[in-house]
Amino acid sequence: xxxxxxxxxxxxxxxxxxxxxxxxxxxxxxxxxxxxxxxxxxxxxxxxxxxxxxxxxxxxxxxxxxxxxxxxxxxxxxxxxxxxxxxxxxxxxxxxxxxxxxxxxxxxxxxxxxxxxxxxxxxxxxxxxxxxxxxxxxxxxxxxxxxxxxxxxxxxxxxxxxxxxxxxxxxxxxxxxxxxxxxxxxxxxxxxxxxxxxxxxxxxxxxxxxxxxxxxxxxxxxxxxxxxxxxxxxxxxxxxxxxxxxxxxxxxxxxxxxxxxxxxxxxxxxxxxxxxxxxxxxxxxxxxxxxxxxxxxxxxxxxxxxxxxxxxxxxxxxxxxxxxxxxxxxxxxxxxxxxxxxxxxxxxxxxxxxxxxxxxxxxxxxxxxxxxxxxxxxxxxxxxxxxxxxxxxxxxxxxxxxxxxxxxxxxxxxxxxxxxxxxxxxxxxxxxxxxxxxxxxxxxxxxxxxxxxxxxxxxxxxxxxxxxxxxxxxxxxxxxxxxxxxxxxxxxxxxxxxxxxxxxxxxxxxxxxxxxxxxxxx
Amino acid sequence: xxxxxxxxxxxxxxxxxxxxxxxxxxxxxxxxxxxxxxxxxxxxxxxxxxxxxxxxxxxxxxxxxxxxxxxxxxxxxxxxxxxxxxxxxxxxxxxxxxxxxxxxxxxxxxxxxxxxxxxxxxxxxxxxxxxxxxxxxxxxxxxxxxxxxxxxxxxxxxxxxxxxxxxxxxxxxxxxxxxxxxxxxxxxxxxxxxxxxxxxxxxxxxxxxxxxxxxxxxxxxxxxxxxxxxxxxxxxxxxxxxxxxxxxxxxxxxxxxxxxxxxxxxxxxxxxxxxxxxxxxxxxxxxxxxxxxxxxxxxxxxxxxxxxxxxxxx
Numbered sequence: 001x002x003x004x005x006x007x008x009x010x011x012x013x014x015x016x017x018x019x020x021x022x023x024x025x026x027x028x029x030x031x032x033x034x035x036x037x038x039x040x041x042x043x044x045x046x047x048x049x050x051x052x053x054x055x056x057x058x059x060x061x062x063x064x065x066x067x068x069x070x071x072x073x074x075x076x077x078x079x080x081x082x083x084x085x086x087x088x089x090x091x092x093x094x095x096x097x098x099x100x101x102x103x104x105x106x107x108x109x110x111x112x113x114x115x116x117x118x119x120x121x122x123x124x125x126x127x128x129x130x131x132x133x134x135x136x137x138x139x140x141x142x143x144x145x146x147x148x149x150x151x152x153x154x155x156x157x158x159x160x161x162x163x164x165x166x167x168x169x170x171x172x173x174x175x176x177x178x179x180x181x182x183x184x185x186x187x188x189x190x191x192x193x194x195x196x197x198x199x200x201x202x203x204x205x206x207x208x209x210x211x212x213x214x215x216x217x218x219x220x221x222x223x224x225x226x227x228x229x230x231x232x233x234x235x236x237x238x239x240x241x242x243x244x245x246x247x248x249x250x251x252x253x254x255x256x257x258x259x260x261x262x263x264x265x266x267x268x269x270x271x272x273x274x275x276x277x278x279x280x281x282x283x284x285x286x287x288x289x290x291x292x293x294x295x296x297x298x299x300x301x302x303x304x305x306x307x308x309x310x311x312x313x314x315x316x317x318x319x320x321x322x323x324x325x326x327x328x329x330x331x332x333x334x335x336x337x338x339x340x341x342x343x344x345x346x347x348x349x350x351x352x353x354x355x356x357x358x359x360x361x362x363x364x365x366x367x368x369x370x371x372x373x374x375x376x377x378x379x380x381x382x383x384x385x386x387x388x389x390x391x392x393x394x395x396x397x398x399x400x401x402x403x404x405x406x407x408x409x410x411x412x413x414x415x416x417x418x419x420x421x422x423x424x425x426x427x428x429x430x431x432x433x434x435x436x437x438x439x440x441x442x443x444x445x446x447x448x449x450x451x452x453x454x455x456x457x458x459x460x461x462x463x464x465x466x467x468x469x470x471x472x473x474x475x476x477x478x479x480x481x482x483x484x485x486x487x488x489x490x491x492x493x494x495x496x497x498x499x500x501x502x503x504x505x506x507x508x509x510x511x512x513x514x515x516x517x518x519x520x521x522x
Numbered sequence: 523x524x525x526x527x528x529x530x531x532x533x534x535x536x537x538x539x540x541x542x543x544x545x546x547x548x549x550x551x552x553x554x555x556x557x558x559x560x561x562x563x564x565x566x567x568x569x570x571x572x573x574x575x576x577x578x579x580x581x582x583x584x585x586x587x588x589x590x591x592x593x594x595x596x597x598x599x600x601x602x603x604x605x606x607x608x609x610x611x612x613x614x615x616x617x618x619x620x621x622x623x624x625x626x627x628x629x630x631x632x633x634x635x636x637x638x639x640x641x642x643x644x645x646x647x648x649x650x651x652x653x654x655x656x657x658x659x660x661x662x663x664x665x666x667x668x669x670x671x672x673x674x675x676x677x678x679x680x681x682x683x684x685x686x687x688x689x690x691x692x693x694x695x696x697x698x699x700x701x702x703x704x705x706x707x708x709x710x711x712x713x714x715x716x717x718x719x720x721x722x723x724x725x726x727x728x729x730x731x732x733x734x735x736x737x738x739x740x741x742x743x744x745x746x747x748x749x750x751x752x753x754x755x756x757x758x759x760x761x762x763x764x765x766x767x768x769x770x771x772x773x774x775x776x777x778x779x780x781x782x783x784x785x786x787x788x789x790x791x792x793x794x795x796x797x798x799x800x801x802x803x804x805x806x807x808x809x810x811x812x813x814x815x816x817x818x819x820x821x822x823x824x825x826x827x828x829x830x831x832x833x834x835x836x
Contacts (some may be wrong), residue, residue: 035654043552059701059702059703059704060700063697063700063702065697084570103705130700131698132697134697136657136658136696136697138656138657138658138674139657139658139697139698140670142657143623143656143657143699144697144699162653204580208719226674227673227674227675227676228674228675233658233673233674234673239587267563268565269571269574270574270576271574272574272575272576272578273577273578274576274577274580275577276577276582295797298660298669298670298671299658299671299673300670300671300673300676300678303604303605303608306604307601310597310600310601311594311597311601314593314596315593316595317593318586318590318593319587321585321586321589322582322585322586322589324552325582325585326582328552328555328556328559329575329581331555331556331559331560331561332559332563332574332575333570333571333572333573333574333575334559334563334571334574335563335565335571336559336560336563336564336565337565338563338564347559349556350552350553350556353552354549357545358545360541360545360593360596361538361541361542361545363596363597363600364541364596364599364600365538365600365601365603365604366530366533366534366599366600366603366604366607367534367536367537367538367541367600368600369534369604369607369667369668369669370534370664370667370669372669372695373660373662373669373695374662374695378548387619410621427617428555437524437538438523438524438664439524439662439665439691439693441662441693441703442693442695442697443694443697443702443703444702444703445702445703446703446704447703448691450523491592503708
């Protein structure tokens with residue numbers, strides 16, 4: 001049977017495709033590549049940290065490694081992964097549309113991502129950038145002797161890709177829902193993609209502007225951020241975090257959406273508290289814009305600002321807590337199967353909750369002053385980003401893999417990988433909470449010998465983690481070609497995306513799908 | 523090894539443990555509920571699954587409101603502690619800290635200077651007035667549970683009271699370039715007697731015998747006295763074109779646009795480097811800038827001198 005994969009095998013048909021599903025696959029390949037580049041950098045960092053002294057790389061190289069890791073992971077993996085891979089593939093299918101509202105814009109957005117990636121890769125080849133992914137001024141503008149401009153141009157272009165994607169999703173969700181699919185019948189994944197798109201559209205321009213200002217100050221010497229030139233370095237931090245904090249929610253919201261799809265399917269019952277989960281996504285998207293100052297508690301901003309941002313940071317945690325409680329309640333009176341995607345969903349809930357709870361510790365002013373810029377923060381955001389977002393992404397990838405490829409992955413290996421990842425993750429990042437509380441600052445190439453034992457445990461965790469990431473890479477690649485074929489709806493899942501064949505035809509639905517009475521009509 | 527080297531350390535640790543305790547209970551509650559429910563309702567179990575509930579407002583409120591309440595308690599507790607420890611107060615130990623790639627420079631009120639080492643007496647509150655000469659650094663004292671960024675071009679402050687003698691770590695915790703992880707130091711807390719004898723033994727590096735005298739010299743070196751009086755307004759000097767500096771520090775100053783500000787270290791610094799930024803009411807903007815002319819060390823001596831211009835000093 002003809003489907004979107006086998007309708008045309010030419011390279012041209014891939015590189016000039018406007019089919020959202022094919023663009024989703026293009027993104028899948030590119031973000032996987034970015035992930036492995038970022039991971040190699042992380043691996044080298046952890047290897048260097050096995051001993052307190054500098055032995056593997058020089059300080060200059062070490063600083064370039066963690067910058068590379070941050071830049072690539074944040075802008076070329078975490079932000080695009082769920083929206084651009086799963087979102088691209090699923091949004092039209094889930095709302096019964098033929099494609100996104102602007103298919104060609106969608107392709108342009110992938111090319112933007114690619115061009116941005118090439119700039120960033122060029123930076124890497126030429127010798128790297130050493131500012132940290134945060135580009136704090138005046139270091140980045142007046143002191144760093146590395147490829148700052150090339151990197152910010154790369155990120156700027158990738159940012160355009162984000163904006164186009166966000167715009168495309170918002171218009172699609174407003175305009176292309178199949179008749180009868182009202183807002184409160186939409187899958188919760190669509191709600192989170194909608195919230196994410198709002199942030200992409202509203203916050204990314206601020207990042208673009210800020211990066212341009214860095215470029216202007218660096219090239220022309222016009223004082224914007226450097227006090228020696230008449231600028232203000234805190235202005236940069238305000239602008240940067242005004243984007244970069246909401247960006248955290250760009251990364252985690254779609255992950256929450258994925259979990260909200262997996263849980264009802266493998267509990268085989270409708271989700272509990274649909275409206276609360278839906279509204280909490282919107283609440284997170286809005287409140288997420290009002291908490292950026294919690295990155296600046298020790299920066300020298302006013303004490304009043306510290307207080308305001310502290311309480312707002314507590315408030316933004318409430319909708320996340322609501323989601324977790326509703327997910328747990330969804331298990332009640334369900335019929336639960338422990339398939340691979342469900343294992344990932346469970347891992348997500350555990351790790352995200354730990355990440356969230358340690359976030360509360362960071363929102364508490366007096367404690368943040370101590371653990372700010374230490375490994376405690378590193379551990380906290382990796383619990384959210386890797387434990388939360390990457391876990392959800394992998395869960396989603398497994399869940400919709402049969403839909404995307406028409407093939408199954410080996411279930412046994414899937415479970416092994418999920419469990420390996422979970423334990424690898426905990427072994428890697430749990431010790432970093434202790435390191436942080438004991439006073440180990442972040443971005444340290446060499447450190448006091450007293451921290452070594454915890455660093456060794458953390459580095460050992462990376463080995464387990466690496467196995468956990470390589471397994472899916474291997475068996476999913478294998479499955480794409482050789483995996484056993486599957487029926488259209490192997491999970492017995494609900495949702496419009498399962499109302500068509502797996503993999504779907506180019507036009508998504510051969511006959512108009514029937515809109516169910518409610519979402520998750522199990 | 524981490525120490526509790528101030529009262530604040532203990533209070534922060536108590537709060538930290540309290541939050542960990544509450545979060546621990548919540549987390550294990552979630553784990554227990556997840557395990558219990560997912561095993562109880564495992565697919566192959568024969569169990570009543572009829573009409574699973576889809577929503578329950580009371581239940582939603584019963585987990586949202588307590589969550590909110592607990593969050594508010596954490597917030598108030600943390601904010602209170604933060605406010606108490608950040609309250610600006612007059613202290614006898616006022617020390618200038620200068621961060622630069624990649625070292626810490628300290629200047630005691632008596633003019634004694636140290637690099638990467640800071641001697642302090644136990645039990646006496648100390649105020650650090652900090653500035654960076656290049657990029658942003660952060661002064662991190664893990665054993666005192668405090669840190670504060672150092673900005674170029676502007677002073678930030680840190681106040682704490684050591685309650686233990688011993689040697690404690692100083693880290694730079696804001697990434698500042700190639701040798702960021704080598705930007706370390708020690709704070710050495712001594713008994714009052716030991717500290718005093720240490721202080722006596724130190725040579726005073728400033729040109730004068732004291733920081734204060736050094737400041738006075740800087741004051742005349744740059745010709746500040748040509749326009750600024752250092753005596754009370756009603757005494758003399760009506761013909762000088764600038765406002766008097768007598769009693770300036772910590773006083774309320776009315777600017778030409780009617781705004782009233784407090785003359786702190788940052789105001790004094792700004793008025794020397796950017797004289798037109800805040801012009802005092804009744805004066806014309808005619809002072810030249812001294813930016814790039816006065817090095818940080820002289821600026822710090824000058825600050826000390828300004829503070830001395832009041833009745834009853836010290």
